[in-house]
Amino acid sequence: MTTSLNPASSADADAVTAAAALALGDDALVLSHRLGEWAGHAPVLEEEVALANIALDLLGQARVLLSLVGDEDELAYLREERAFRNVQLVEQPNGDFAHTIARQLYFSTYQRLLYGRLAETDGPLAGLAAKAVKEVAYHQDHAEQWTVRLGDGTAESHDRMQQGCDALWRHTGEMFQPVDGIDIDWPEIEASWTASVTAVLERATLAVPEGPRTGAWSAGAGRQGLHTEPFGRMLAEMQHLHRSHPGASW
């Protein structure tokens, strides 16, 4: 929570917490859905299971966070695209396996730093962050090991890993736009993220991508509800069952 000279009313504080929970909850929910799309398509059985387990961890985090905001099902299945507050990185399509691993590397490194710092605060999200950071440590480990294995693998795997890292680079700047209600040192997180990702890429014999980390058109956009073109189609698939059969159960 941010401290203020004027003591914020508890309603204001709750609204700020809800906005922060929505941003982090949407990150987790959307990435969980993207990873779930790998079911039945992963290159080997172990990865099928690994990606599904990572998706499950993220879904659990999303449920806790969205429940702080309102009804989790309504929030997940009945909001329009512009009401989602996730960063654009997590909504990017899976691409090939290397592309997914690049997205995992960028995001899990960020999420682990974010949850780690958040866990040290005394804010209302600290409990969840302290729990989730331990789960995300395994996600980051998974992404780093695959980045190294593919980057330092065959010419083909190296090229694909490099392409994935390059293509997603322009979505990495947005993650460090401060989120209201999360009182942490954002520039410090960005510096740690850059050092961590750079070390992994170098170890993987990959080049650290060049070029802007955001485009003028995309700076901070996901957190403001502006999303990239593939996100609408993802949401349509994610929401269609619930919208087509309201209240259905089994």
Added chain:
Amino acid sequence: MVTKAPEASPQDTADRPETPLEAELRRLAGSVPDPELPVLTLEELGVLRAVHCLNPGSVEVELTPTYTGCPAVEAMSTDIERVLHERGIPDVTVRRVLAPAWTTDDITDEGRRKLREFGIAPPRAVREHQGPVTVTLSPTRTTPPTHTAADAAAATLLGAPEAGDAPLRCPHCGSTDTELLSRFSSTACKALRRCLDCREPFDHFKEL
């Protein structure tokens, strides 16, 4: 029902000593088997935090998930409600608490013994450690790690899950010569390994 109230809601009952009835109900709830690892009870898994009698006939149980997304929590809650209903408590609320976060150190010694007997390598003690920890990057199928200066340098920057230096033993033959096949297995809480001596694959309850 499972309520998802923030864990901080103060409990009037939390500060006073446990009553004999609460102790009895806690033993009862704690004897419920884990739905995914039925050799373990909830008590042995360390997920049952407290039982509070709010007023006659009304009981609140605090349960913490192993992983945030663990789907077994709902089955656990239903099972706890059932045994307490059978004991004659009409109003049972299972509250999910996240803080302090569950750790594999909460699994009891008896729980670890049962896991091993069941063919699952129990988690090693989680090292109390703040800040960067040592990690070795290596191919997916790993043989015991070799530490190099480059690894150490990378480790300082990265940090990763790491559990002490205790050897991990094959639950079938006790060998410490094992390799990692997949860091995620049949459930999020387990990794898949293989023993290089008896060649049997086995699950390892990952340190958390």
